[in-house]
Amino acid sequence: MSSVSSTLPTSTREIQLASRPHGWPVPEDFRLAESTLPELAEGQILVRNVAMSVDPYMRGRMNDTKSYSAPFALDAPLDGGAVGEVIASRSPERVVGDVVVHSLGWRDYAVLPAAASTKVDPTLAAPTAFLGALGMTGLTAYAGLTQVAAFKSGDTVFVSGAAGAVGSLVGQIAKNLGAARVIGSAGSPEKVERLLELGFDAAFNYHDGAAKDLLQAALGESEGIDVYFDNVGGEQLEAAIGLMNRHGRIAMCGAISQYNSTEAPVGPRNLAAAIGKQLTLRGFLVGSYQQLAPEFSAAMAGWLAAGIITFDETVVHGLENAPAAFIDLLRGANTGKMILTLG
Ligand code: NAP
Numbered sequence: 001m002s003s004v005s006s007t008l009p010t011s012t013r014e015i016q017l018a019s020r021p022h023g024w025p026v027p028e029d030f031r032l033a034e035s036t037l038p039e040l041a042e043g044q045i046l047v048r049n050v051a052m053s054v055d056p057y058m059r060g061r062m063n064d065t066k067s068y069s070a071p072f073a074l075d076a077p078l079d080g081g082a083v084g085e086v087i088a089s090r091s092p093e094r095v096v097g098d099v100v101v102h103s104l105g106w107r108d109y110a111v112l113p114a115a116a117s118t119k120v121d122p123t124l125a126a127p128t129a130f131l132g133a134l135g136m137t138g139l140t141a142y143a144g145l146t147q148v149a150a151f152k153s154g155d156t157v158f159v160s161g162a163a164g165a166v167g168s169l170v171g172q173i174a175k176n177l178g179a180a181r182v183i184g185s186a187g188s189p190e191k192v193e194r195l196l197e198l199g200f201d202a203a204f205n206y207h208d209g210a211a212k213d214l215l216q217a218a219l220g221e222s223e224g225i226d227v228y229f230d231n232v233g234g235e236q237l238e239a240a241i242g243l244m245n246r247h248g249r250i251a252m253c254g255a256i257s258q259y260n261s262t263e264a265p266v267g268p269r270n271l272a273a274a275i276g277k278q279l280t281l282r283g284f285l286v287g288s289y290q291q292l293a294p295e296f297s298a299a300m301a302g303w304l305a306a307g308i309i310t311f312d313e314t315v316v317h318g319l320e321n322a323p324a325a326f327i328d329l330l331r332g333a334n335t336g337k338m339i340l341t342l343g
Contacts, residue, residue, distance in 0.1 A: 008046065008088055011036050014077040014107035015322050021062050024260045024330070029062070030323035035077070038111055045100070045114045046088040052105030053081035053131040054316075054325050054338040059259045068285060078106040081136060083127045084342075089114065101130050108319055108342055124301060132165055132337035133311040134300055136286055140253065141169035141229075142296045143289035146177075148282050149227045149251040153178030156222045158215065158240055160184075160206070161231030163191035165311075165337035166253060168198060170229045172309045175199050183218045183225075185211070185236060187332045194335060198310065211239035219243065232257045238268035244279055252283040260330060312336025 011034055018031040040046055058080055061072045072078050082105035086098040091114035094100065100117035104110035120130045132138065144166075145151045157174040161167040162184025171182045184195040184203040195203035202218040215236075219225070224245035230237050233255025240250065258265050274281060303309040314334035316325040322340050329338040 009037060009048075009109050012107050012109035013319050015319060016077055017062060017072045017074055020064055020074070021059075021260075023262045025059065025062065025323075025327050027323050027327070030078075031075075032320055033077075037109060040088055040090045040111060043091050043113055043115070044089075044111055045086050045091055045094050045117060047082075047084040047100060047102065047104075047110045047112065047117070048087050049082045049084040049105065049108055049110060049342045050099075051083050051128045051131060051339050051341045052322070053136070054322070054329050054334075054340055055080060056254060056256050056259060056329065058326065059330060079103055080105040081131050082106075082110065083120070083130050084110070086117075091115075094119065099127055099130075101135060106319075106322060125304065128313060128315075128337075128339045128341070129304075129311070131339060132313065133169060133304060133309070134297065137165045137337055138169055138300050139289060139293060139296050140286040141166050141173055142300070143286060143292050144229055144251040144253050144284060145170050145173055145227070147289060147292065148253075148284045149229060149249040150280075151177065151179070151227050151249075154180050155226035156181045156183075156219070156224070156245070157227045157229065158183045158185075158218075158225045158243075159229040159231070160236045160240075161254070161256060162186050162195055162200065162203065163312075163335050164231065165334075167229070167231050168195070168312065168336055169309065171195065171200050172198055173303075174227070176303065176308055181220070181222050183215070185214070185218075185232075191335060194312070206236060211235045212242055215239045215243055224248070227251070229253060230255070234258060234265060234267065238270055241268055241270050241273050241279070244273075244277055246277050248277060248279050250279060250281040252281060256330070313339050315339045315341055317341045 016031045021029045093114040099122045102117040159170045163186035181201045184200045185206045192203045204214040228240040228250045231254045234257035
């Protein structure tokens with residue numbers, strides 16, 4: 001079975017990795033190029049990308065080091081989460097007009113096996129939501145909080161990177177599931193203000209002083225932290241370890257404070273405190289929690305429809321602006337999910 005829309009593109013613009021960043025990425029590390037699209041083989045689809053996800057983990061893949069996902073190749077297109085419309089199909093699983101999520105972002109058009117795409121319901125939310133709150137970002141927040149950190153009602157929760165895509169959802173989910181107190185940290189007064197609007201009980205700007213003092217003040221009457229959802233690592237992880245309650249749980253989601261470092265990290269220097277407090281520090285990858293996707297999707301769709309959870313997006317338009325959007329993300333220009341719209 002095959003279906004096509006009237007005029008099909010024969011080539012696509014794409015962003016290639018021109019050089020591996022040393023420290024902070026610069027625009028010259030990226031290149032806008034044009035490449036010919038292959039003919040559709042049996043089982044494949046052609047997708048017109050509508051939006052792509054801009055994610056911190058992509059920085060790690062720009063290094064030529066062994067990690068949990070393969071490094072990007074030089075002089076080849078980058079990839080990553082994207083959402084788009086099927087405009088030609090040689091698969092019985094997809095028809096023209098289907099909206100799909102897939103992993104060939106950083107380009108206007110993508111040819112891929114239909115089986116490597118996930119069909120989404122565009123009546124449920126705008127396409128970009130399937131890259132954020134209803135997608136990998138939301139599942140990261142949900143799985144990290146409920147499974148990795150074993151959150152329970154009555155816990156006091158601290159989340160760093162709290163005004164970002166994952167962090168803003170973590171705080172709201174925790175509040176909704178009965179957290180006693182939710183504290184967030186972020187990098188500007190405007191973001192702190194936004195966290196309070198989203199229902200966080202307290203929030204601080206981590207640039208305002210030593211993380212341990214700011215966190216202690218934000219704890220207020222609470223004795224200590226039961227759950228720390230760590231998006232940033234470094235000084236804030238050290239501060240959290242120092243203020244964790246006995247049997248506290250730390251979900252190690254990301255360490256963005258170190259992604260562009262050219263030197264070895266300084267801490268946490270108080271890791272031994274985890275022994276006496278009997279803490280659990282557990283790293284995780286969202287890819288290991290796919291089995292939770294149906295439960296998560298149903299819960300999140302309900303929360304969004306009821307207005308219990310809201311999400312912010314920072315939207316940049318145009319493939320040519322993708323490198324700048326990525327660099328800006330690492331510098332904290334985004335509130336909520338960083339999205340690049342295409343077309
Ligand atoms: P995000 O939080 O929306 O964007 C990144 C944010 O990091 C920026 O907006 C910036 O906000 C903050 N930041 C940058 N440098 C920082 C520093 N030195 N110290 C503290 N904060 C800093 O990104 P996201 O997609 O939601 O990802 C959040 C974290 O989760 C990242 O570490 C990411 O790698 C991780 N992650 C992990 C998984 C997994 O499976 N384990 C999946 C998705 C994401 P400020 O203005 O507040 O500094």
